[in-house]
Amino acid sequence: MRYVCALILLLVMASPALAEREALVDLAEDFVPVAQDFDGARVTVFGALQQPRSDIVAVFEGPKARSLVRPKVRQLGIWINGQPQELDNVISFYAVLTSRPLAQIGKDSLWAHLGVGIDRLDLPGQAGEGVRQDRIAKGLYTEQEGVITIRDSKLFRADIQLPPNVPVGLYTARIFEIQKGKVIASRITHFTIAQVGVGGQVKKLARTNPWSYAALSLALVLAVGSVSAYAFRRAC
Amino acid sequence: MDIYLPIAEMSVPVQHLIGAGLVVGLLSGLFGIGGGFLMTPFLAFMGLPAAVIVASQAMQQAGTSLSGALAQFKRRQVDLQMSFVLIVGSVVGTMAGVQLFVWLKQIGQINLVIMICYVSLLSIIGALMFFESAPRLFKKKTKDRRAQRTTSSRVAAALQDEVTLGWGADSVFATEFKVSNLRVNMFVPLGLGVMAGLLVSLLGVGGGFVMVPAMIYVLKMPPRLVSGTSLVQIVFASAISGVMHCVLNGSVDVILTLVMLLGSVMGVPLGARFSYRLRPEIARFLMAVLILGVAAMLLRELIVVPDPKFVVDIKVLP
Numbered sequence: 158m159r160y161v162c163a164l165i166l167l168l169v170m171a172s173p174a175l176a177e178r179e180a181l182v183d184l185a186e187d188f189v190p191v192a193q194d195f196d197g198a199r200v201t202v203f204g205a206l207q208q209p210r211s212d213i214v215a216v217f218e219g220p221k222a223r224s225l226v227r228p229k230v231r232q233l234g235i236w237i238n239g240q241p242q243e244l245d246n247v248i249s250f251y252a253v254l255t256s257r258p259l260a261q262i263g264k265d266s267l268w269a270h271l272g273v274g275i276d277r278l279d280l281p282g283q284a285g286e287g288v289r290q291d292r293i294a295k296g297l298y299t300e301q302e303g304v305i306t307i308r309d310s311k312l313f314r315a316d317i318q319l320p321p322n323v324p325v326g327l328y329t330a331r332i333f334e335i336q337k338g339k340v341i342a343s344r345i346t347h348f349t350i351a352q353v354g355v356g357g358q359v360k361k362l363a364r365t366n367p368w369s370y371a372a373l374s375l376a377l378v379l380a381v382g383s384v385s386a387y388a389f390r391r392a393c
Numbered sequence: 394m395d396i397y398l399p400i401a402e403m404s405v406p407v408q409h410l411i412g413a414g415l416v417v418g419l420l421s422g423l424f425g426i427g428g429g430f431l432m433t434p435f436l437a438f439m440g441l442p443a444a445v446i447v448a449s450q451a452m453q454q455a456g457t458s459l460s461g462a463l464a465q466f467k468r469r470q471v472d473l474q475m476s477f478v479l480i481v482g483s484v485v486g487t488m489a490g491v492q493l494f495v496w497l498k499q500i501g502q503i504n505l506v507i508m509i510c511y512v513s514l515l516s517i518i519g520a521l522m523f524f525e526s527a528p529r530l531f532k533k534k535t536k537d538r539r540a541q542r543t544t545s546s547r548v549a550a551a552l553q554d555e556v557t558l559g560w561g562a563d564s565v566f567a568t569e570f571k572v573s574n575l576r577v578n579m580f581v582p583l584g585l586g587v588m589a590g591l592l593v594s595l596l597g598v599g600g601g602f603v604m605v606p607a608m609i610y611v612l613k614m615p616p617r618l619v620s621g622t623s624l625v626q627i628v629f630a631s632a633i634s635g636v637m638h639c640v641l642n643g644s645v646d647v648i649l650t651l652v653m654l655l656g657s658v659m660g661v662p663l664g665a666r667f668s669y670r671l672r673p674e675i676a677r678f679l680m681a682v683l684i685l686g687v688a689a690m691l692l693r694e695l696i697v698v699p700d701p702k703f704v705v706d707i708k709v710l711p
Contacts, residue, residue, distance in 0.1 A: 195397040195404055221710055235509075235695040235696055294701070324402070356398075359647055370647070371635070374645060374647040378453065378456035382460040385460045
Protein backbone atom coordinates (compact mmCIF):
# COMPACT_ATOMS: atom_id res chain seq x y z
CA MET A 158 0.00 0.00 0.00
CA ARG A 159 2.86 2.35 0.79
CA TYR A 160 4.08 2.04 -2.79
CA VAL A 161 0.66 2.85 -4.14
CA CYS A 162 0.42 5.95 -1.93
CA ALA A 163 3.86 7.06 -3.03
CA LEU A 164 2.89 6.56 -6.63
CA ILE A 165 -0.30 8.54 -6.27
CA LEU A 166 1.74 11.31 -4.69
CA LEU A 167 4.17 11.17 -7.62
CA LEU A 168 1.27 11.25 -10.02
CA VAL A 169 -0.11 14.37 -8.40
CA MET A 170 3.28 16.06 -8.55
CA ALA A 171 4.07 15.02 -12.09
CA SER A 172 3.85 17.79 -14.63
CA PRO A 173 1.63 16.97 -17.61
CA ALA A 174 4.15 16.95 -20.44
CA LEU A 175 3.08 15.46 -23.75
CA ALA A 176 6.32 13.82 -24.89
CA GLU A 177 7.01 10.17 -24.08
CA ARG A 178 8.28 9.85 -20.57
CA GLU A 179 8.76 7.39 -17.79
CA ALA A 180 5.63 5.49 -16.85
CA LEU A 181 4.63 5.44 -13.21
CA VAL A 182 4.94 1.78 -12.35
CA ASP A 183 6.49 -0.54 -9.89
CA LEU A 184 6.73 -4.25 -9.25
CA ALA A 185 5.26 -5.62 -6.03
CA GLU A 186 8.22 -7.98 -5.80
CA ASP A 187 11.59 -7.92 -7.52
CA PHE A 188 12.65 -11.36 -6.32
CA VAL A 189 10.70 -14.56 -6.83
CA PRO A 190 12.10 -17.44 -4.75
CA VAL A 191 11.80 -20.95 -6.13
CA ALA A 192 11.73 -23.12 -3.03
CA GLN A 193 11.07 -26.84 -2.60
CA ASP A 194 7.28 -26.37 -2.66
CA PHE A 195 7.30 -24.01 -5.66
CA ASP A 196 4.23 -24.49 -7.83
CA GLY A 197 4.24 -21.23 -9.70
CA ALA A 198 4.12 -17.64 -8.52
CA ARG A 199 2.42 -14.35 -9.21
CA VAL A 200 4.20 -11.10 -9.96
CA THR A 201 2.21 -7.89 -9.69
CA VAL A 202 2.91 -4.74 -11.62
CA PHE A 203 1.00 -1.67 -10.56
CA GLY A 204 1.08 2.02 -11.21
CA ALA A 205 -0.79 5.10 -12.26
CA LEU A 206 -1.77 6.41 -15.68
CA GLN A 207 -0.23 9.66 -16.85
CA GLN A 208 -3.27 10.46 -18.92
CA PRO A 209 -6.84 9.31 -18.30
CA ARG A 210 -8.36 6.81 -20.71
CA SER A 211 -5.05 5.47 -21.94
CA ASP A 212 -4.16 1.78 -22.21
CA ILE A 213 -1.43 -0.28 -20.60
CA VAL A 214 0.59 -3.02 -22.28
CA ALA A 215 3.05 -5.00 -20.18
CA VAL A 216 5.64 -7.30 -21.77
CA PHE A 217 7.55 -9.82 -19.63
CA GLU A 218 10.64 -11.51 -20.99
CA GLY A 219 12.63 -14.31 -19.39
CA PRO A 220 16.37 -14.90 -19.69
CA LYS A 221 17.90 -15.61 -23.09
CA ALA A 222 18.51 -19.23 -23.94
CA ARG A 223 20.20 -21.44 -26.50
CA SER A 224 17.89 -23.84 -28.23
CA LEU A 225 18.37 -26.95 -30.32
CA VAL A 226 15.47 -28.00 -32.48
CA ARG A 227 15.47 -31.48 -33.95
CA PRO A 228 12.83 -32.33 -36.50
CA LYS A 229 11.45 -35.86 -36.20
CA VAL A 230 12.08 -37.93 -39.26
CA ARG A 231 10.75 -41.36 -40.07
CA GLN A 232 13.27 -44.11 -40.57
CA LEU A 233 12.55 -47.84 -40.73
CA GLY A 234 9.06 -47.20 -39.44
CA ILE A 235 10.04 -45.33 -36.29
CA TRP A 236 10.41 -41.63 -35.69
CA ILE A 237 13.92 -40.57 -34.86
CA ASN A 238 15.49 -37.19 -34.22
CA GLY A 239 16.91 -35.55 -37.33
CA GLN A 240 19.72 -33.04 -37.74
CA PRO A 241 19.51 -30.32 -35.08
CA GLN A 242 19.10 -26.65 -35.92
CA GLU A 243 20.56 -24.24 -33.43
CA LEU A 244 19.09 -20.90 -32.41
CA ASP A 245 20.91 -18.59 -30.07
CA ASN A 246 19.38 -15.85 -27.96
CA VAL A 247 15.93 -17.32 -27.80
CA ILE A 248 13.68 -15.77 -25.15
CA SER A 249 12.87 -18.51 -22.66
CA PHE A 250 9.70 -16.90 -21.32
CA TYR A 251 7.43 -14.32 -22.90
CA ALA A 252 4.12 -12.86 -21.79
CA VAL A 253 2.10 -9.90 -23.04
CA LEU A 254 -0.58 -8.48 -20.78
CA THR A 255 -2.90 -5.72 -21.95
CA SER A 256 -5.81 -3.67 -20.69
CA ARG A 257 -7.78 -4.16 -23.95
CA PRO A 258 -7.32 -6.32 -27.07
CA LEU A 259 -4.12 -5.30 -28.86
CA ALA A 260 -5.98 -4.57 -32.10
CA GLN A 261 -8.09 -1.91 -30.33
CA ILE A 262 -5.12 -0.24 -28.67
CA GLY A 263 -2.85 0.30 -31.65
CA LYS A 264 -1.87 -0.61 -35.18
CA ASP A 265 0.31 -3.54 -36.24
CA SER A 266 3.13 -1.16 -37.10
CA LEU A 267 3.26 0.00 -33.49
CA TRP A 268 3.44 -3.57 -32.17
CA ALA A 269 6.12 -4.44 -34.69
CA HIS A 270 8.11 -1.39 -33.61
CA LEU A 271 7.79 -2.26 -29.91
CA GLY A 272 8.25 -5.99 -30.44
CA VAL A 273 4.94 -6.89 -28.85
CA GLY A 274 3.30 -10.23 -29.63
CA ILE A 275 4.39 -13.85 -29.86
CA ASP A 276 4.29 -13.76 -33.67
CA ARG A 277 6.68 -10.83 -33.75
CA LEU A 278 9.45 -12.49 -31.75
CA ASP A 279 12.70 -13.02 -33.60
CA LEU A 280 12.34 -16.73 -34.26
CA PRO A 281 13.37 -17.42 -37.84
CA GLY A 282 12.71 -20.49 -39.91
CA GLN A 283 11.42 -23.94 -39.02
CA ALA A 284 13.50 -24.04 -35.87
CA GLY A 285 11.97 -20.76 -34.74
CA GLU A 286 8.49 -22.14 -35.37
CA GLY A 287 9.46 -25.21 -33.34
CA VAL A 288 10.53 -23.09 -30.40
CA ARG A 289 7.37 -20.98 -30.64
CA GLN A 290 5.04 -23.98 -30.61
CA ASP A 291 6.97 -25.71 -27.85
CA ARG A 292 6.88 -22.64 -25.60
CA ILE A 293 3.19 -22.00 -26.26
CA ALA A 294 2.35 -25.64 -25.49
CA LYS A 295 4.25 -25.39 -22.20
CA GLY A 296 2.52 -22.13 -21.27
CA LEU A 297 5.76 -20.18 -21.43
CA TYR A 298 4.70 -17.89 -24.29
CA THR A 299 1.35 -16.23 -23.61
CA GLU A 300 -0.74 -13.28 -24.73
CA GLN A 301 -3.33 -12.23 -22.20
CA GLU A 302 -5.46 -9.47 -23.63
CA GLY A 303 -7.67 -7.40 -21.41
CA VAL A 304 -6.36 -8.74 -18.11
CA ILE A 305 -4.89 -5.47 -16.83
CA THR A 306 -7.44 -3.68 -14.71
CA ILE A 307 -7.67 0.09 -14.56
CA ARG A 308 -9.48 1.61 -11.60
CA ASP A 309 -10.97 5.07 -11.55
CA SER A 310 -9.23 5.73 -14.94
CA LYS A 311 -6.06 6.21 -12.93
CA LEU A 312 -4.61 3.18 -11.23
CA PHE A 313 -3.72 0.00 -13.02
CA ARG A 314 -2.70 -3.39 -11.89
CA ALA A 315 -1.34 -6.36 -13.84
CA ASP A 316 -0.94 -9.79 -12.30
CA ILE A 317 1.21 -12.24 -14.15
CA GLN A 318 0.95 -15.89 -13.20
CA LEU A 319 4.26 -17.71 -13.60
CA PRO A 320 3.86 -21.46 -14.23
CA PRO A 321 5.79 -24.04 -12.14
CA ASN A 322 8.11 -24.78 -15.08
CA VAL A 323 9.15 -21.13 -15.39
CA PRO A 324 12.86 -20.76 -16.25
CA VAL A 325 14.99 -19.17 -13.54
CA GLY A 326 17.05 -16.06 -14.20
CA LEU A 327 16.74 -12.32 -14.73
CA TYR A 328 13.42 -11.11 -16.09
CA THR A 329 12.63 -7.86 -17.83
CA ALA A 330 9.26 -6.14 -17.66
CA ARG A 331 8.51 -3.43 -20.24
CA ILE A 332 5.44 -1.34 -19.54
CA PHE A 333 3.90 0.96 -22.12
CA GLU A 334 1.19 3.53 -21.60
CA ILE A 335 -0.55 4.05 -24.92
CA GLN A 336 -3.09 6.63 -25.98
CA LYS A 337 -4.59 7.04 -29.45
CA GLY A 338 -2.14 4.57 -30.90
CA LYS A 339 0.93 6.33 -29.51
CA VAL A 340 3.23 5.48 -26.63
CA ILE A 341 3.04 8.32 -24.12
CA ALA A 342 5.07 6.72 -21.38
CA SER A 343 7.17 3.63 -20.90
CA ARG A 344 9.39 1.96 -18.38
CA ILE A 345 11.72 -0.99 -18.16
CA THR A 346 12.13 -2.79 -14.88
CA HIS A 347 13.62 -6.09 -13.77
CA PHE A 348 12.98 -8.92 -11.39
CA THR A 349 14.84 -12.13 -10.61
CA ILE A 350 13.60 -15.69 -10.30
CA ALA A 351 16.06 -17.91 -8.47
CA GLN A 352 16.18 -21.22 -6.68
CA VAL A 353 16.55 -20.87 -2.92
CA GLY A 354 16.79 -23.23 0.05
CA VAL A 355 17.72 -26.87 -0.33
CA GLY A 356 17.01 -26.90 -4.06
CA GLY A 357 19.20 -23.89 -4.69
CA GLN A 358 22.03 -25.40 -2.67
CA VAL A 359 21.68 -28.73 -4.47
CA LYS A 360 21.87 -27.08 -7.88
CA LYS A 361 24.79 -24.90 -6.91
CA LEU A 362 26.76 -27.84 -5.53
CA ALA A 363 25.96 -30.03 -8.55
CA ARG A 364 27.27 -27.33 -10.89
CA THR A 365 30.30 -26.12 -8.99
CA ASN A 366 31.51 -29.27 -7.33
CA PRO A 367 30.09 -32.43 -8.93
CA TRP A 368 32.39 -34.78 -7.00
CA SER A 369 31.14 -33.51 -3.63
CA TYR A 370 27.59 -33.60 -4.94
CA ALA A 371 28.08 -37.20 -6.03
CA ALA A 372 29.61 -38.19 -2.68
CA LEU A 373 26.84 -36.49 -0.72
CA SER A 374 24.09 -38.03 -2.84
CA LEU A 375 25.60 -41.49 -2.59
CA ALA A 376 26.04 -41.17 1.19
CA LEU A 377 22.38 -40.16 1.59
CA VAL A 378 21.14 -42.94 -0.65
CA LEU A 379 23.23 -45.60 1.09
CA ALA A 380 22.13 -44.31 4.49
CA VAL A 381 18.45 -44.57 3.57
CA GLY A 382 19.06 -48.01 2.09
CA SER A 383 20.80 -49.42 5.15
CA VAL A 384 18.42 -47.84 7.64
CA SER A 385 15.45 -49.27 5.75
CA ALA A 386 17.03 -52.73 5.72
CA TYR A 387 17.21 -52.48 9.50
CA ALA A 388 13.76 -50.95 9.94
CA PHE A 389 11.95 -53.44 7.75
CA ARG A 390 13.97 -56.55 8.49
CA ARG A 391 11.05 -58.28 10.22
CA ALA A 392 8.79 -57.83 7.24
CA CYS A 393 11.10 -59.64 4.87
CA MET B 394 1.49 -31.42 -2.88
CA ASP B 395 4.09 -30.51 -5.44
CA ILE B 396 7.81 -30.85 -5.01
CA TYR B 397 10.31 -28.85 -7.03
CA LEU B 398 13.13 -30.86 -8.59
CA PRO B 399 16.18 -28.57 -8.76
CA ILE B 400 18.06 -30.34 -11.55
CA ALA B 401 15.03 -31.22 -13.67
CA GLU B 402 13.85 -27.63 -13.04
CA MET B 403 10.21 -28.52 -12.74
CA SER B 404 7.75 -29.43 -10.05
CA VAL B 405 5.87 -32.70 -9.87
CA PRO B 406 3.26 -34.06 -7.44
CA VAL B 407 5.22 -35.74 -4.66
CA GLN B 408 2.47 -38.32 -4.05
CA HIS B 409 2.88 -39.58 -7.63
CA LEU B 410 6.61 -40.07 -7.11
CA ILE B 411 6.20 -41.86 -3.79
CA GLY B 412 3.30 -43.87 -5.20
CA ALA B 413 5.35 -44.97 -8.19
CA GLY B 414 8.28 -45.84 -5.92
CA LEU B 415 5.89 -47.81 -3.71
CA VAL B 416 4.50 -49.75 -6.68
CA VAL B 417 7.99 -50.45 -7.96
CA GLY B 418 9.12 -51.62 -4.52
CA LEU B 419 5.97 -53.69 -4.17
CA LEU B 420 6.60 -55.39 -7.50
CA SER B 421 10.17 -56.15 -6.59
CA GLY B 422 9.10 -57.62 -3.26
CA LEU B 423 6.37 -59.57 -5.03
CA PHE B 424 8.31 -60.93 -7.98
CA GLY B 425 11.85 -60.74 -6.72
CA ILE B 426 12.96 -58.62 -9.65
CA GLY B 427 13.33 -54.88 -9.31
CA GLY B 428 10.60 -52.81 -10.91
CA GLY B 429 13.03 -50.13 -12.03
CA PHE B 430 12.22 -50.78 -15.66
CA LEU B 431 8.64 -49.66 -15.02
CA MET B 432 9.73 -46.50 -13.21
CA THR B 433 11.51 -44.94 -16.18
CA PRO B 434 8.50 -45.12 -18.53
CA PHE B 435 6.21 -43.86 -15.77
CA LEU B 436 8.38 -40.80 -15.06
CA ALA B 437 8.81 -40.17 -18.79
CA PHE B 438 5.02 -40.09 -19.18
CA MET B 439 4.99 -37.48 -16.38
CA GLY B 440 7.14 -35.27 -18.58
CA LEU B 441 10.52 -35.56 -16.86
CA PRO B 442 13.57 -35.52 -19.16
CA ALA B 443 14.90 -39.03 -19.81
CA ALA B 444 18.47 -38.05 -18.93
CA VAL B 445 17.44 -36.92 -15.45
CA ILE B 446 15.29 -40.01 -14.90
CA VAL B 447 17.99 -42.51 -15.82
CA ALA B 448 20.79 -40.77 -13.91
CA SER B 449 18.68 -40.27 -10.77
CA GLN B 450 17.44 -43.82 -10.91
CA ALA B 451 20.94 -45.24 -11.29
CA MET B 452 21.78 -43.49 -8.02
CA GLN B 453 18.57 -44.67 -6.37
CA GLN B 454 19.32 -48.31 -7.26
CA ALA B 455 22.33 -48.15 -4.93
CA GLY B 456 20.02 -47.54 -1.95
CA THR B 457 17.29 -49.99 -2.94
CA SER B 458 19.72 -52.80 -3.67
CA LEU B 459 21.78 -52.14 -0.53
CA SER B 460 18.63 -52.63 1.49
CA GLY B 461 18.02 -55.99 -0.19
CA ALA B 462 21.68 -57.01 -0.23
CA LEU B 463 22.02 -56.52 3.54
CA ALA B 464 19.01 -58.77 4.15
CA GLN B 465 20.44 -61.49 1.87
CA PHE B 466 23.86 -61.12 3.41
CA LYS B 467 22.47 -61.85 6.86
CA ARG B 468 20.93 -65.03 5.52
CA ARG B 469 24.32 -65.95 4.01
CA GLN B 470 22.87 -66.16 0.52
CA VAL B 471 25.71 -64.32 -1.17
CA ASP B 472 28.70 -65.66 -3.06
CA LEU B 473 31.07 -62.77 -2.42
CA GLN B 474 33.76 -64.16 -4.71
CA MET B 475 31.30 -64.24 -7.61
CA SER B 476 29.98 -60.77 -6.67
CA PHE B 477 33.53 -59.46 -6.84
CA VAL B 478 34.12 -60.82 -10.35
CA LEU B 479 30.77 -59.41 -11.48
CA ILE B 480 31.66 -56.04 -9.93
CA VAL B 481 34.97 -55.93 -11.80
CA GLY B 482 33.07 -56.52 -15.03
CA SER B 483 30.39 -54.00 -14.20
CA VAL B 484 32.97 -51.27 -13.48
CA VAL B 485 34.02 -51.56 -17.13
CA GLY B 486 30.40 -51.66 -18.29
CA THR B 487 29.40 -48.71 -16.14
CA MET B 488 32.23 -46.48 -17.33
CA ALA B 489 31.53 -47.34 -20.96
CA GLY B 490 27.78 -46.91 -20.39
CA VAL B 491 28.06 -43.42 -18.90
CA GLN B 492 30.43 -42.31 -21.69
CA LEU B 493 28.02 -43.68 -24.27
CA PHE B 494 25.16 -41.90 -22.48
CA VAL B 495 26.96 -38.55 -22.53
CA TRP B 496 27.80 -38.98 -26.22
CA LEU B 497 24.20 -39.90 -27.11
CA LYS B 498 22.96 -36.91 -25.14
CA GLN B 499 25.32 -34.63 -27.07
CA ILE B 500 24.08 -35.84 -30.43
CA GLY B 501 20.49 -35.61 -29.19
CA GLN B 502 19.53 -39.26 -29.52
CA ILE B 503 19.53 -40.32 -25.86
CA ASN B 504 15.73 -40.30 -25.50
CA LEU B 505 15.33 -42.36 -28.62
CA VAL B 506 17.97 -44.92 -27.62
CA ILE B 507 16.46 -45.28 -24.15
CA MET B 508 13.01 -45.78 -25.66
CA ILE B 509 14.19 -48.38 -28.17
CA CYS B 510 16.13 -50.26 -25.48
CA TYR B 511 13.08 -50.28 -23.23
CA VAL B 512 10.71 -51.44 -25.94
CA SER B 513 13.01 -54.32 -26.89
CA LEU B 514 13.83 -55.36 -23.33
CA LEU B 515 10.26 -55.15 -22.07
CA SER B 516 8.87 -57.01 -25.09
CA ILE B 517 11.34 -59.85 -24.71
CA ILE B 518 10.99 -60.18 -20.94
CA GLY B 519 7.21 -59.75 -21.10
CA ALA B 520 6.79 -62.33 -23.84
CA LEU B 521 9.03 -64.85 -22.08
CA MET B 522 7.11 -64.47 -18.81
CA PHE B 523 3.78 -64.58 -20.61
CA PHE B 524 4.42 -67.80 -22.49
CA GLU B 525 5.98 -69.38 -19.44
CA SER B 526 3.17 -68.51 -17.03
CA ALA B 527 0.03 -68.58 -19.20
CA PRO B 528 -0.13 -72.37 -19.77
CA ARG B 529 0.46 -73.04 -16.08
CA LEU B 530 -2.49 -70.87 -15.13
CA PHE B 531 -4.92 -73.33 -16.68
CA LYS B 532 -3.14 -76.49 -15.62
CA LYS B 533 -4.20 -78.30 -12.51
CA LYS B 534 -1.67 -78.04 -9.79
CA THR B 535 -0.08 -81.44 -9.51
CA LYS B 536 2.06 -80.79 -6.52
CA ASP B 537 1.78 -78.59 -3.52
CA ARG B 538 4.15 -75.65 -3.69
CA ARG B 539 5.70 -76.49 -0.39
CA ALA B 540 6.33 -80.08 -1.41
CA GLN B 541 7.97 -78.91 -4.60
CA ARG B 542 10.28 -76.68 -2.71
CA THR B 543 11.45 -79.41 -0.36
CA THR B 544 12.15 -81.81 -3.22
CA SER B 545 14.20 -79.29 -5.11
CA SER B 546 16.18 -78.35 -2.05
CA ARG B 547 16.80 -82.04 -1.36
CA VAL B 548 18.09 -82.47 -4.89
CA ALA B 549 20.28 -79.43 -4.42
CA ALA B 550 21.62 -80.84 -1.18
CA ALA B 551 22.45 -84.14 -2.84
CA LEU B 552 24.39 -82.36 -5.51
CA GLN B 553 26.22 -80.23 -3.02
CA ASP B 554 29.37 -82.36 -2.95
CA GLU B 555 29.86 -82.36 -6.66
CA VAL B 556 31.26 -79.27 -8.40
CA THR B 557 28.96 -77.89 -11.09
CA LEU B 558 30.79 -77.33 -14.34
CA GLY B 559 29.84 -74.11 -16.13
CA TRP B 560 30.93 -72.77 -19.50
CA GLY B 561 34.61 -73.18 -20.22
CA ALA B 562 35.23 -75.14 -17.04
CA ASP B 563 38.27 -76.79 -18.62
CA SER B 564 39.82 -73.63 -20.07
CA VAL B 565 42.91 -71.84 -18.75
CA PHE B 566 40.74 -69.11 -17.27
CA ALA B 567 38.50 -71.50 -15.39
CA THR B 568 37.99 -70.43 -11.80
CA GLU B 569 36.47 -72.24 -8.91
CA PHE B 570 33.80 -70.46 -6.89
CA LYS B 571 33.69 -72.25 -3.55
CA VAL B 572 30.43 -70.94 -2.11
CA SER B 573 28.54 -71.66 -5.32
CA ASN B 574 30.42 -74.93 -5.72
CA LEU B 575 30.97 -74.02 -9.32
CA ARG B 576 33.79 -74.07 -11.87
CA VAL B 577 33.45 -71.67 -14.75
CA ASN B 578 35.52 -69.60 -17.19
CA MET B 579 36.27 -66.29 -15.48
CA PHE B 580 35.23 -64.35 -18.58
CA VAL B 581 31.63 -65.52 -18.41
CA PRO B 582 30.81 -63.69 -15.15
CA LEU B 583 33.06 -60.80 -16.24
CA GLY B 584 31.03 -60.44 -19.43
CA LEU B 585 27.76 -60.60 -17.51
CA GLY B 586 29.11 -57.89 -15.21
CA VAL B 587 29.90 -55.66 -18.19
CA MET B 588 26.33 -56.11 -19.43
CA ALA B 589 24.88 -55.28 -16.01
CA GLY B 590 27.03 -52.14 -15.84
CA LEU B 591 25.81 -51.02 -19.26
CA LEU B 592 22.19 -51.60 -18.22
CA VAL B 593 22.42 -49.53 -15.06
CA SER B 594 24.26 -46.66 -16.76
CA LEU B 595 22.16 -46.47 -19.90
CA LEU B 596 18.73 -47.36 -18.54
CA GLY B 597 19.00 -46.75 -14.79
CA VAL B 598 17.78 -50.24 -13.98
CA GLY B 599 19.52 -52.69 -11.67
CA GLY B 600 19.24 -55.31 -14.35
CA GLY B 601 18.10 -58.06 -11.99
CA PHE B 602 15.49 -59.16 -14.51
CA VAL B 603 18.28 -59.98 -16.97
CA MET B 604 20.98 -60.99 -14.52
CA VAL B 605 18.97 -63.41 -12.39
CA PRO B 606 18.00 -65.71 -15.31
CA ALA B 607 21.49 -65.34 -16.81
CA MET B 608 23.15 -66.35 -13.55
CA ILE B 609 20.89 -69.38 -13.21
CA TYR B 610 21.02 -70.63 -16.79
CA VAL B 611 24.36 -69.34 -18.10
CA LEU B 612 26.52 -69.37 -14.98
CA LYS B 613 24.59 -72.32 -13.51
CA MET B 614 24.76 -70.87 -10.03
CA PRO B 615 22.59 -72.36 -7.29
CA PRO B 616 19.32 -70.34 -7.41
CA ARG B 617 19.30 -69.57 -3.68
CA LEU B 618 22.55 -67.60 -4.04
CA VAL B 619 21.63 -65.76 -7.23
CA SER B 620 19.48 -62.97 -5.84
CA GLY B 621 21.88 -61.94 -3.07
CA THR B 622 24.98 -62.19 -5.25
CA SER B 623 23.40 -60.08 -7.95
CA LEU B 624 22.16 -57.52 -5.39
CA VAL B 625 25.68 -57.05 -4.00
CA GLN B 626 26.93 -56.48 -7.54
CA ILE B 627 24.10 -53.98 -8.24
CA VAL B 628 24.97 -51.96 -5.12
CA PHE B 629 28.46 -51.33 -6.47
CA ALA B 630 27.56 -50.96 -10.14
CA SER B 631 24.79 -48.46 -9.44
CA ALA B 632 26.90 -46.52 -6.91
CA ILE B 633 29.67 -46.11 -9.50
CA SER B 634 27.16 -45.33 -12.20
CA GLY B 635 25.39 -42.75 -10.02
CA VAL B 636 28.66 -41.01 -9.19
CA MET B 637 29.79 -40.99 -12.84
CA HIS B 638 26.42 -39.62 -13.92
CA CYS B 639 26.85 -36.78 -11.36
CA VAL B 640 30.33 -35.96 -12.57
CA LEU B 641 30.18 -36.47 -16.34
CA ASN B 642 26.53 -35.90 -17.03
CA GLY B 643 25.33 -33.62 -14.22
CA SER B 644 21.76 -34.83 -14.41
CA VAL B 645 21.31 -36.70 -11.13
CA ASP B 646 18.49 -34.98 -9.27
CA VAL B 647 19.11 -36.02 -5.67
CA ILE B 648 15.65 -34.86 -4.55
CA LEU B 649 14.02 -37.10 -7.16
CA THR B 650 16.36 -39.93 -6.15
CA LEU B 651 15.51 -39.68 -2.45
CA VAL B 652 11.75 -39.44 -2.96
CA MET B 653 11.73 -42.50 -5.24
CA LEU B 654 13.98 -44.35 -2.80
CA LEU B 655 11.64 -43.67 0.13
CA GLY B 656 8.72 -45.06 -1.85
CA SER B 657 10.55 -48.17 -2.95
CA VAL B 658 12.05 -49.12 0.42
CA MET B 659 8.55 -48.96 1.90
CA GLY B 660 7.13 -50.99 -0.98
CA VAL B 661 9.56 -53.90 -0.85
CA PRO B 662 8.47 -55.36 2.53
CA LEU B 663 4.82 -54.89 1.56
CA GLY B 664 5.40 -56.81 -1.64
CA ALA B 665 7.31 -59.51 0.19
CA ARG B 666 4.38 -59.96 2.57
CA PHE B 667 1.86 -60.20 -0.25
CA SER B 668 3.97 -62.63 -2.20
CA TYR B 669 3.03 -65.49 0.14
CA ARG B 670 -0.63 -65.00 -0.67
CA LEU B 671 -0.32 -64.95 -4.44
CA ARG B 672 0.23 -68.06 -6.56
CA PRO B 673 3.57 -67.49 -8.31
CA GLU B 674 2.20 -68.31 -11.77
CA ILE B 675 -0.61 -65.79 -11.34
CA ALA B 676 1.89 -63.21 -10.13
CA ARG B 677 4.16 -63.84 -13.10
CA PHE B 678 1.25 -63.77 -15.51
CA LEU B 679 0.05 -60.41 -14.16
CA MET B 680 3.56 -59.05 -14.32
CA ALA B 681 3.90 -60.24 -17.92
CA VAL B 682 0.67 -58.49 -18.93
CA LEU B 683 1.82 -55.31 -17.19
CA ILE B 684 5.23 -55.37 -18.88
CA LEU B 685 3.74 -56.02 -22.33
CA GLY B 686 1.26 -53.18 -21.80
CA VAL B 687 4.04 -50.71 -20.98
CA ALA B 688 6.07 -51.94 -23.98
CA ALA B 689 3.08 -51.37 -26.26
CA MET B 690 2.59 -47.84 -24.93
CA LEU B 691 6.25 -47.00 -25.52
CA LEU B 692 6.20 -48.55 -28.98
CA ARG B 693 3.18 -46.43 -29.85
CA GLU B 694 5.21 -43.30 -29.07
CA LEU B 695 7.86 -44.47 -31.51
CA ILE B 696 5.63 -45.29 -34.49
CA VAL B 697 2.63 -42.95 -34.30
CA VAL B 698 3.07 -39.68 -36.21
CA PRO B 699 4.51 -37.34 -33.59
CA ASP B 700 2.83 -34.12 -32.56
CA PRO B 701 4.65 -31.73 -32.48
CA LYS B 702 6.98 -32.92 -35.21
CA PHE B 703 10.15 -31.76 -33.53
CA VAL B 704 12.03 -32.02 -30.27
CA VAL B 705 12.95 -28.71 -28.69
CA ASP B 706 15.75 -28.44 -26.18
CA ILE B 707 16.10 -25.02 -24.57
CA LYS B 708 18.90 -24.16 -22.14
CA VAL B 709 19.05 -20.81 -20.37
CA LEU B 710 22.47 -19.26 -20.87
CA PRO B 711 24.35 -18.82 -17.61
